[in-house]
Amino acid sequence: MxxxxxxxxxxxxxxxxxxxxxxxxxxxxxxxxxxxxxxxxxxxxxxxxxxxxxxxxxxxxxxxxxxxxxxxxxxxxxxxxxxxxxxxxxxxxxxxxxxxxxxxxxxxxxxxxxxxxxxxxxxxxxxxxxxxxxxxxxxxxxxxxxxxxxxxxxxxxxxxxxxxxxxxxxxxxxxxxxxxxxxxxxxxxxxxxxxxxxxxxxxxxxxxxxxxxxxxxxxxxxxxxxxxxxxxxxxxxxxxxxxxxxxxxxxxxxxxxxxxxxxxxxxxxxxxxxxxxxxxxxxxxxxxxxxxxxxxxxxxxxxxxxxxxxxxxxxxxxxxxxxxxxxxxxxTDPADPMARRMLVAQSWAYLPKELKERVFELACGLAQSQTFVHPRGRRQYIEDTFSSRQLGIILDGSDPATFYTLPSTPPSSVTLQLTAVLGDTLLSSVMWMTGSEITPMDLYDCCIVIFSPPKSISDLRRTIAIPAVRVLSGTSELPMDSEYSLGATFIPKGARNLGYGLTWWYWVPCGERLWIQIRRPTDQRILGPCEGEIRTDGQVSELLASGTLNIGLAAVEEVKATLELSRKAYSLLAELFS
Known part of the structure; x- marks a missing residue:
C-alpha cells in the first residue's frame, strides 16, 4: 500500500x-x-x-x-x-x-x-x-x-x-x-x-x-x-x-x-x-x-x-x-487667522520716522539682492553701504556738494579719506521704490562717495557727499576677435568679467573741467586713505579713448552724462532723508 x-x-x-x-x-x-x-x-x-x-x-x-x-x-x-x-x-x-x-x-x-x-x-x-x-x-x-x-x-x-x-x-x-x-x-x-x-x-x-x-x-x-x-x-x-x-x-x-x-x-x-x-x-x-x-x-x-x-x-x-x-x-477651509486684517495706504510725507527707516532697510535689502546677480559679481560690492542706519548717519552728518573743493592752485594729486560709497544697486533700488523711471542699467556707473575732508579745508570735520562716476575695469568674459585684440576695446555695460585682475576707477568732480581720478584694484580696500590724481577733461577723454580699460565709456562727455544721473539720484535720496 x-x-x-x-x-x-x-x-x-x-x-x-x-x-x-x-x-x-x-x-x-x-x-x-x-x-x-x-x-x-x-x-x-x-x-x-x-x-x-x-x-x-x-x-x-x-x-x-x-x-x-x-x-x-x-x-x-x-x-x-x-x-x-x-x-x-x-x-x-x-x-x-x-x-x-x-x-x-x-x-x-x-x-x-x-x-x-x-x-x-x-x-x-x-x-x-x-x-x-x-x-x-x-x-x-x-x-x-x-x-x-x-x-x-x-x-x-x-x-x-x-x-x-x-x-x-x-x-x-x-x-x-x-x-x-x-x-x-x-x-x-x-x-x-x-x-x-x-x-x-x-x-x-x-x-x-x-x-x-x-x-x-x-x-x-x-x-x-x-x-x-x-x-x-x-x-x-x-x-x-x-x-x-x-x-x-x-x-x-x-x-x-x-x-x-x-x-x-x-x-x-x-x-x-x-x-x-x-x-x-x-x-x-x-x-x-x-x-x-x-x-x-x-x-x-x-x-x-x-x-x-x-x-x-x-x-x-x-x-x-x-x-x-x-x-x-x-x-475644512484653509487656515488663515489673519485673513480679515485690513491694510491701509500711507503717503511718504505722513509716514513716521521709524517707518521711513524701515523703508530704507527694504531699499538696502533690495540693493543687496541685486548684487547676487550683478554682472560685476557680488565680491566687488562688499564695501558698499547696505545699512539704513549707516546711511542715515552718513546723510544726516554730510554736507551735500557738487564737487570736491581744491586749493586755489590745484595740486597734481590729493590725499583723501573715503568713508563710504553708495553704489549703483542702492541708488537704483531707491529710485525704483520712489517711482522713478530711471533703470538700473542707466545708473550702472553711478555712485555717491563720502569723504572726510582734511582739517585745512573744514574745521568742522563734517563729511562731504559728492555724486561721482565709477567703472570696473578688467578682462571681460565676452569672446574677442584676435584681429582687433590689439586695438581699442569698448565693452558694453552689463558684460560679465573674469572675476580677477579688476580695478575700480572713480572720477569725482573737483572744479570746472577737473576731476579727481582714483584707481584702486579690487583686491585692496577702497575705503580709508587713498590717493587721487587731478585730471582735466582732456586727460580723462584720452584715457577713455585709448580703449585700454575695457569699459563702455569712450569720452568725458559720457562721464558727465553719467554724473548728471548720479546727481539726480542723490537729490532724491537727500530729499527722502530730509
Missing amino acids: SNTAAGSKSPPSSSSPFGFSNNLVELSALTALIGSSAAESMVLGNRGSGGVAWAATSSFGTISVLKSCCAAAASDWLRETLGIRTSLCDSAVGMCLPHNSARASKVRSNAGDPIALFCHQSADNAARNIKDGKSHNPQICWSDVYALDHPTSMMLRGIPVTPVGSPLEIHTYGNYPFFRVRNSLFQAITISLSVAKLAEVYALWSHGAALVGIISATPWLFFCIGAIFIEIREMIQGRRPEPPLGTVDIIAGQLPMVSRRGGGRKIVLGAAENARTGLAWRLFWLLGAAVSAVSILFSYITLGQQDPSVVLIWTGFQFLWLGVRILIYHI
Whole structure:
C-alpha cells in the first residue's frame, strides 16, 4: 500500500505562490506608497489643527506625510537642493533664501527671479519702536522670496499695485484692535473625532495583533497631540489683540535687476510673521517625519507575520480612515487667522520716522539682492553701504556738494579719506521704490562717495557727499576677435568679467573741467586713505579713448552724462532723508 493515502495532504512547497495574507500586505504597501495630496496639505497645517490630527490616521498616504514633513522641516535652500520642494509646501512656508547664508547663495543662481523681498526685524526692536517712537539698532535679516506662503499671498492680493512713475505708497495694518480669526469649536470637534482611531487598535488587539495596532496608531497619536498644542496656542493668541506693527516688511512686484527694469510694486510694513516658519513647527515636522518613517517600516514587518484576517481588518480600517480624511479635507477651509486684517495706504510725507527707516532697510535689502546677480559679481560690492542706519548717519552728518573743493592752485594729486560709497544697486533700488523711471542699467556707473575732508579745508570735520562716476575695469568674459585684440576695446555695460585682475576707477568732480581720478584694484580696500590724481577733461577723454580699460565709456562727455544721473539720484535720496 502506498505511503501516501488518497485523502492525505502534501506539505506546501517552498516555491508555491504567495498566500492571501502576503498579497494583502503587498497591496497595502503599494497603496501607502501612492501619494496623498490631502494628507500632505493637512500635515502642513493648511487645514488648521484639526487637519493635522487627521493627516496620519490612515497608513495609505504616509509616504506623502513623510515627504511633506521633511520638506517643511528643511531649510529652504536644502529643500530646493534635494528636490523635495512642492507647491503645497510653498503655500505653507513659502520659499525664501536669506542673504546671510552662504549655502543659499549657491542655490540662488538656479532659483529664478525673486518675486518679493522680506526684511525681518527682531520682535524686541519692533516693540521698542512702537513704544517710544524712536529707532533702535535693529537685528535685520533680508531674504529673497521665490514663493509666497498662502497667508502672505492673500494679503498682498488685497492691495493695489503702485505702477512705475507713481509716488511711493506704503501699506500698514489699520490702527484698530484686531483679534485673530478663530474657529476653535470646529477644530476641537475635528481633533476629538480622530480619537476613533482607537477603534482600530481595539479591533486588532482583540484578534491578537496588539503590536500591529500600536504601530499603526503611533503616527496618529503624535500628530493628534501636536494638533492639541497647536489649537491651545491659537486659542491663547486669539484672546489678545495683535500688535499694531509686526516684524516683517515686504516689497513685492517685478523687482529691478541690472538685466531688467523694475515694474509695479507693493510695499507692506509690519506684517505678521508666519508662525509655521518658526523653530517650533520645524521641530514638530522633523519628529513627525521620524515617527512616520519608523511606523511604515515596522508596519509591514509585523503585517507579514499576521494571519489573513488581521491583515484584512487592518486594510479595511485604512480605507475607512482614508475616506474620512478626504471628507475632513473638503469640509475644512484653509487656515488663515489673519485673513480679515485690513491694510491701509500711507503717503511718504505722513509716514513716521521709524517707518521711513524701515523703508530704507527694504531699499538696502533690495540693493543687496541685486548684487547676487550683478554682472560685476557680488565680491566687488562688499564695501558698499547696505545699512539704513549707516546711511542715515552718513546723510544726516554730510554736507551735500557738487564737487570736491581744491586749493586755489590745484595740486597734481590729493590725499583723501573715503568713508563710504553708495553704489549703483542702492541708488537704483531707491529710485525704483520712489517711482522713478530711471533703470538700473542707466545708473550702472553711478555712485555717491563720502569723504572726510582734511582739517585745512573744514574745521568742522563734517563729511562731504559728492555724486561721482565709477567703472570696473578688467578682462571681460565676452569672446574677442584676435584681429582687433590689439586695438581699442569698448565693452558694453552689463558684460560679465573674469572675476580677477579688476580695478575700480572713480572720477569725482573737483572744479570746472577737473576731476579727481582714483584707481584702486579690487583686491585692496577702497575705503580709508587713498590717493587721487587731478585730471582735466582732456586727460580723462584720452584715457577713455585709448580703449585700454575695457569699459563702455569712450569720452568725458559720457562721464558727465553719467554724473548728471548720479546727481539726480542723490537729490532724491537727500530729499527722502530730509
